[in-house]
Amino acid sequence: MNDLLNETILSFNEYIGGLPEGCMMIANVLRDDQIAEALGHIKDFSEGACWVVEASRLLQANNVSIGFDMTKIIDYLGEINEGLSIGDYNLVADIFEYEIAPFFKDIESGASRI
Numbered sequence: 001m002n003d004l005l006n007e008t009i010l011s012f013n014e015y016i017g018g019l020p021e022g023c024m025m026i027a028n029v030l031r032d033d034q035i036a037e038a039l040g041h042i043k044d045f046s047e048g049a050c051w052v053v054e055a056s057r058l059l060q061a062n063n064v065s066i067g068f069d070m071t072k073i074i075d076y077l078g079e080i081n082e083g084l085s086i087g088d089y090n091l092v093a094d095i096f097e098y099e100i101a102p103f104f105k106d107i108e109s110g111a112s113r114i
Contacts, residue, residue, distance in 0.1 A: 005062055012055050015048065016107050023101035030093040038089070042080065049073050068107050076100050 026045060029038040053073055056066045076099065083092035 005059075005064070008055055008059060009064065012052070012059065015052065016104060019045075019048075019104035020101045023096040023104065027093040027097040027101070030089045030096070033089075035089060039084075042084070042092075046077060046080070049077055068103075072103060076103070 056070045
């Protein structure tokens with residue numbers, strides 16, 4: 001069990017570390033009006049964010065402290081969905097650049113890392 005827990009922590013930190021760059025890429029692709037490509041990346045981001053939330057729950061259940069508010073991720077997914085539902089791709093790009101990327105950058109920088 002310890003090996004699985006350690007592997008999960010390593011995967012979690014590695015994934016979190018790549019999210020700021022991925023968020024900026026999504027924002028840039030949206031702003032370049034490459035909507036189909038951006039939607040594919042947003043789908044991947046959403047699946048990854050769900051994994052982060054689930055992994056956080058499992059880690060916390062094993063007494064591993066998560067130094068950030070998981071509900072923020074769920075809130076971001078809701079904001080993205082709202083922007084996409086009205087076709088406001090500039091809003092979605094702004095959410096990725098000015099909200100989500102900084103959130104994960106703070107985690108990645110060690111302020112809230114496991």
